[in-house]
Amino acid sequence: MGITGLLPFLEKASKRCHVAEFRGCTVAIDTYCWLHKGAFGCAEKLIRGEDTNGYVHYCLKYIKMLKSYDIHPILVFDGQHLPAKKHTEEKRREQRKLSRKKAAELLRLGRVDEARVQMKCAIDITHKMALALIKECRENGVDCIVAPYEADAQLAYLNIKKFVHFIITEDSDLLLFGCNKIFYKMDIQGFGMLVEAEKINNCMKLRPDNYNFDKFRYMCILSGCDYLQNLPGVGIKKALKFISLTADPSIYNVLLKLPSYLKLPNVVVTDDYREGFMIADATFKHQLVFDPVKRKLLPLHDPQISGTREEYCRNAGHLIDETLAFEMALGNVDPFTHEPYDDWSPDLVPLPTTSIWSKQYNKPTLPVKKTPKLNAPSTKNMQVDIKVIEEEKFVYDLKLEKELEMYKVIEQAPKKQKTEEDSEALSEVVSQEINVPFRRLKKFSKFERTVVNYEDVLTSRFFTPKKPASIEEPSISNYDTLLSGINSYSNKTVCSESLKDENYGKDEESHYKLEVYARKPI
Structure with a gap:
């Protein structure tokens, strides 16, 4: 769902660019965004239960485009649902069922166009659909990983631990997990919007000594997120104003002052809301992810180092058996039912050292852009160049001198002494206003x-x-x-x-x- 109005708010921290700027880099991709778009093109077949792989070909087009720019992609898939989004997922499930019923009714009435719209809303991306894409990627040498829970935290972990240089997604929530560079709204040509976390301070208009990333996360949670609804009348602008006025590092205590700071007397900050705020904050910071090198589950950030209370982490996920977690990360096991679908093992196939599943894996480094060496010109060529330059300068000087002639003061010959006849003639000329530069003047001095x-x-x-x-x-x-x-x-x-x-x-x-x-x- 994301944060409402967050991307327009981050205008000063974003720029329009092309993926060619990341030539030689490694990128992690929120693959379910591509799967949903690809499924729209074959929605009718999916609703009817017919076999189709249109969504797979849709995703492969983007992968091929990235590889053409020497970019190494890593596809990340969603795992099981978090307890924090239990109610949200139930609502979405009910909405998909309702859209399916509406589509069937519209088809019976012959309203095909309206039925197709409802079909798109009724699509649910299953693990079988994700596994079909994973198998195609394995054959093309593209790494895939299934997150234990949401893909957002897994993407952030890969970026923070320098497995990847940037992330491609459509979900604005991803910034709250601490990603460095996120590429939004990428089209098939490779154009998109790059948001850099180091420039967020420019958007919040806080002094460098008064800014930290926690304040940005607090602002987004106050404005409403997937883990906590916003208070009435509090959007991203009001949330920013409140965070700018607070100096107490304890957000739990400061939340009580929100109605007075924002002049919202009708808003009541309950203890349940403050508890929910702290749980949402801990879910963003400490959600469980899978480390492909260590091959085990661990939190995005250690709660003991952060000083987060254990009861606030109850929605961040639960630890499971390491073997099961590894099979889920490979995509061999369904994240919800734990039913096995495949038996692929990275240890039984030769993998390059750039693969995250290789035991000899080496983390990628930023590519060094080498400036091309210019060959020193010969003496003969230098003489020719100098001669040409001198000729061009001579022509230019002549042209300039000709243009400046109109501004030169011409020395006039001394006037001869006028006689009385000349004076009379001059008076006659003035009276007739002939050849007088001030002809429009009615009278002279x-x-x-x-x-x-x-x-x-x-x-x-x-x-x-x-x-x-x-x-x-x-x-x-x-x-x-x-x-x-x-x-x-x-x-x-x-x-x-x-x-x-x-x-x-x-x-x-x-x-x-x-x-x-x-x-x-x-």
């Missing part, structure tokens, strides 16, 4: 020159030419006198007596400059 300060004078080119250069600017002493005259300026007239300039009034240019400085704002 009234002044030919504007004094910004004593040293800077702005000159307009739309007025009469400059006066002869022999006429000098006012001296500094006259400038001070000029300012005093400007201060006494009124009614747009200037008092000639204040300037003490004998040329004032006699020279037209002096009179002009006085008017210019008089217009300067003080």
Whole structure:
């Protein structure tokens, strides 16, 4: 069933990729996901009890695709049901029976399409179907292992103990068991979504010193999982908020504060819920798995090292005889009835050291990606390359210089002195707005020159030419006198007596400059 909304929540810890990135690696596969999809294509035959191996061919297509990328697959199958999921499995069994009855009724009514939908819901993957795929895999040199209980814990054990580098599944619950890398929703082309456990902290937005994997597992259990239903109104976002606010390492004590932390006064955290929470947590951590090298059952994590109380592990599975557990792991015995179906033994057939059932088994190592060595070019080739580069650079410089010509400032020849006729002609041109760059302006400045300060004078080119250069600017002493005259300026007239300039009034240019400085704002 998985955790509702977990995969979208893990967006920052996941990425879209292709299995080619794992070339040379070993992968463990949640095979019942493939068997269910393969069984949908031959649902009618399975419901009617007819012989078919369509689901086997469906799984072999994926195996062939993985092997084409030099990936070594290990198929993991579900074993018997856990006591924690007893009620869940009973509901699923009843639902399959009901779907079978609906399919039969729809067929009698001639509604074939609706009947096929119900047939798919009524399919139950049996151990005989799994054994048919196991036999095909043995012939193709592919390892298979049947978990003592759920395949999720067995997959996690293979990943944690470095039997495999990553896992392929459709069940989001698998992250809670402590897997490192999980490849979700892989299609037949090899594309899928990779989730890495080391990046989960980015999704929870917790400081590195405040994050540990236990908090992530607590959050998922609070939001609802296969082993415990969630409290009313508590989803993955509320669960994350509660975990972020807690600092007490004892989750059993902190659960009592959940209604106040989340402002849910109508929610009551009972003692039964707290006990169920601790049992669910222990089931994820200490579920029984099978070690193919040691060939015996053991917990995923040792409860004594974790400090987990024994009564919390009652739903994590029960130990059985080692010989029976070994035969179940090989697929020779039905996990539920313990009825023998096959007698295959890995000790009687030659197996490579890469097989988990080989006594000389060597754990796989990560493939080293070697960078190809480049041969040193000869001197002749180097000279040719340098010559080509120089030619390309020369062409590029010419092109660049041509493009920059439009930005170069062209030095114009000094303008010749204009006469009165030129001034009249220029005035006529301006009045007619011909060849004037500011044609859209309704009127121009009234002044030919504007004094910004004593040293800077702005000159307009739309007025009469400059006066002869022999006429000098006012001296500094006259400038001070000029300012005093400007201060006494009124009614747009200037008092000639204040300037003490004998040329004032006699020279037209002096009179002009006085008017210019008089217009300067003080």
